[in-house]
Amino acid sequence: MTTAIDTKWNARLYDDKHNFVFKYGEDVVHQLAPQQGERILDLGCGTGYLTNLIAQAGARVVGIDKSASMIERARAAYPDLDFQVRSATDFHFDTPFDAIFSNATLHWVLDKDSAIENIYQNLRPGGRLMLEMGGKGNVEEIVVATRKALTRHGYYSNAATQIWYFPSVGEYTTLLEKRGFRIRFASHFDRPTELQDTENGIKDFIKMFGNAFFSNIPESAIEPVLDEIQEAVRPTNYRNSTWYGNYKRLRIEAIKQ
Numbered sequence: 001m002t003t004a005i006d007t008k009w010n011a012r013l014y015d016d017k018h019n020f021v022f023k024y025g026e027d028v029v030h031q032l033a034p035q036q037g038e039r040i041l042d043l044g045c046g047t048g049y050l051t052n053l054i055a056q057a058g059a060r061v062v063g064i065d066k067s068a069s070m071i072e073r074a075r076a077a078y079p080d081l082d083f084q085v086r087s088a089t090d091f092h093f094d095t096p097f098d099a100i101f102s103n104a105t106l107h108w109v110l111d112k113d114s115a116i117e118n119i120y121q122n123l124r125p126g127g128r129l130m131l132e133m134g135g136k137g138n139v140e141e142i143v144v145a146t147r148k149a150l151t152r153h154g155y156y157s158n159a160a161t162q163i164w165y166f167p168s169v170g171e172y173t174t175l176l177e178k179r180g181f182r183i184r185f186a187s188h189f190d191r192p193t194e195l196q197d198t199e200n201g202i203k204d205f206i207k208m209f210g211n212a213f214f215s216n217i218p219e220s221a222i223e224p225v226l227d228e229i230q231e232a233v234r235p236t237n238y239r240n241s242t243w244y245g246n247y248k249r250l251r252i253e254a255i256k257q
Contacts, residue, residue, distance in 0.1 A: 025103035044105025048074030089114035107134035135250030145232040181254040201243025
């Protein structure tokens with residue numbers, strides 16, 4: 001059995017060294033094509049960069065995120081926008097949205113049925129969902145190497161930790177269709193992503209996104225494990241003097257029927 005542990009978010013590190021997450025999301029906003037006056041929810045808004053981009057198109061946008069530190073930074077950066085601390089599995093607005101947008105968020109939500117239910121209930125009939133998330137096989141080399149290293153060091157429960165949910169196209173579109181969505185577009189594609197730290201890119205990636213794997217491990221014991229993980233994935237994730245995350249993304253556009 002795997003266990004789920006909350007990730008602790010460092011909002012400043014996210015903005016400074018992992019801004020590729022929302023920079024790649026600009027293309028998802030383009031596909032969303034927000035219109036003047038539309039009411040749009042940015043689900044998992046992080047530090048608000050894409051929320052602001054949607055607002056610049058003239059939409060009335062609300063950004064929600066489970067992380068209080070992310071919302072605090074978003075409010076500081078974009079004080080004129082509406083940001084709220086809310087979970088993807090438990091949110092409600094009295095007025096439904098014309099569209100719900102989500103970039104790089106839903107793979108963090110292990111209770112996918114509750115998330116889809118909340119999305120459905122908060123969209124108007126005919127409203128659209130535009131999402132991108134990690135798909136099947138996303139950063140698989142890093143995940144496998146992390147579990148193996150933790151097991152070798154005797155951290156068996158940590159190795160079994162479930163942080164992410166990376167579904168196939170068929171799996172996630174089936175869940176959406178089952179709830180009453182009509183799929184307009186779905187794609188599962190490779191997107192090798194350059195990591196900004198050229199020396200310790202994998203270690204830096206894990207510290208940012210995979211820190212839940214190291215819950216309750218003494219600080220002094222973490223660095224040797226990270227070194228081991230990084231060396232294990234060097235053949236698959238290091239090329240041309242640069243570290244890469246071998247991302248596989250799932251992008252879906254769906255309509256509430």
